[in-house]
Amino acid sequence: MKTFKVIGLMSGTSLDGLDIAYCHIWRTGDRWDFEIKKTKGIPYNNGLKEQLRKSIYLSASELLAFDVKYGIWLGERVKDFIQSAGIEVDFIASHGHTSHHRPELGFTHQLGSGQYLANTAGYKVICDFRNKDISLGGQGAPLVPIGDSHFFHAYDFCLNLGGISNISFEHKGRRIAYDIGLANMVLNHITAKIGLPYDDGGQLAQKGRLLPKLLNDLNKLEYYQQPFPKSTGFEWFMEQVVPILDHYDNDPKDLLHTCIHHICEQIVVQVNLNRSQKEASMLVTGGGAMNGYLIRVLQEQLGTTGKLVIPPAEIIAFKEAVVFALMGVLKMVNETNVLSSVTGASKDSSSGIIYEPQ
Structure with missing residues (x-):
């Protein structure tokens, strides 16, 4: 072969x-x-x-x-x-x-x-x-799940934390996947205002405090109520999310802290809706997998029934590029x-x- x-x-x-x-x-x-x-x-x-x-x-x-x-x-x-x-x-x-x-x-x-x-x-x-x-x-999205089904099928869930968070899993013999919502895009938007490309390891977010009203405003975004299949992108972020953030002039650390809790809450909602067994493993890739504070909060919110698997750095960083290589092979x-x-x-x-x- x-x-x-x-x-x-x-x-x-x-x-x-x-x-x-x-x-x-x-x-x-x-x-x-x-x-x-x-x-x-x-x-x-x-x-x-x-x-x-x-x-x-x-x-x-x-x-x-x-x-x-x-x-x-x-x-x-x-x-x-x-x-x-x-x-x-x-x-x-x-x-x-x-x-x-x-x-x-x-x-x-x-x-x-x-x-x-x-x-x-x-x-x-x-x-x-x-x-x-x-x-x-x-x-037209998400596309990475074809790679999940071939390369990473041993995990109950595959979570990618790029600019947008998306999830992939098997359901009744079919691969299901969709964009959950916010991830690094919102965090990088906040750090850009203080001259930083990103919050390294979530160190700033970890020092912040929760802003309950902002958390509630983000959780009420209409996109989260839509059924899958669904996908989103930069247009949604600019039109629906940025206006919410613009209402808050709080310390960036508090904004980052709150957004991480929001990101994790929405992921946990989807995992709990779609898990077929009490204990579930979830492979985490994308830049967000290197945000130590985000991963810690996500594991805390999942509890003992959800096991996060953080793969080697090369898989975290290049998984999507690898999957597009596979998509090219499948086209050929x-x-x-x-x-x-x-x-x-x-x-x-x-x-x-x-x-x-x-």
Whole structure:
């Protein structure tokens, strides 16, 4: 059986940078398996970070121009990575960076032109993994659960704490997954106002105190009452969450402390609603897994019946990039890589568009 040698690229809503994961992926029985061979995280400089953050406000022509510029930037980073590592690569699977996500209007857009990425890097590229699912009536998200079902099926729940929190689990023989709600996006929004990219380890939050009114305001967000399948993103955060935060001029430590308790409360609600047994294990990945205070609060709220599993740092940081590498492999062999049980689409699909370098 062929072993695919793939580079997965991921840029998430937390805007911390580009994740590059070089993986070997092969089939084992009816599932796929992987080995991470080499990784690299490339932080965004302030200029690029702001361009990505504000891309939602660009005109159509400006957005298209930035799509090309960012695709070239991705290609240059990958080309340097391949050359410095001296590795053999079959193709690149790129998520891109989401600028717009409006499934209710029938569209989503991930920045990073696949053709320009392929031309610049000199390798075949598979990208645009969301739009086909949206055309089939789905949310186009979350996508990572296909990786959970193949790579991390030993856990009762897979929780990802990126800019947004999302959860994945098996229910009656089907993989279910959806965005729970807030995670690092709200924490980083607060720290940005005091000149910090993030709250390292949750040290500031740990020193804060709970603001009951803010906690109640956040818990009352309408999104939390919606049934799954559901997904959310930056638009929701700006339109629904930031106005709530703007009502509070409290010490940032208190805001961080309260938001962490809110994040954990909403996760625990979903775990308790969907657990099929008294004791449940939960794999935690994404940047939030490295926030020691958040993890401590989450474990306290789960109690003794929930066991949090924090994997090695490489899995925490690069899990999503690895899963996009898998999605590229599944597209290449024409197997399902987007699950309708997760997205709400009319059927499963093998999604992605293939670009050959020119």
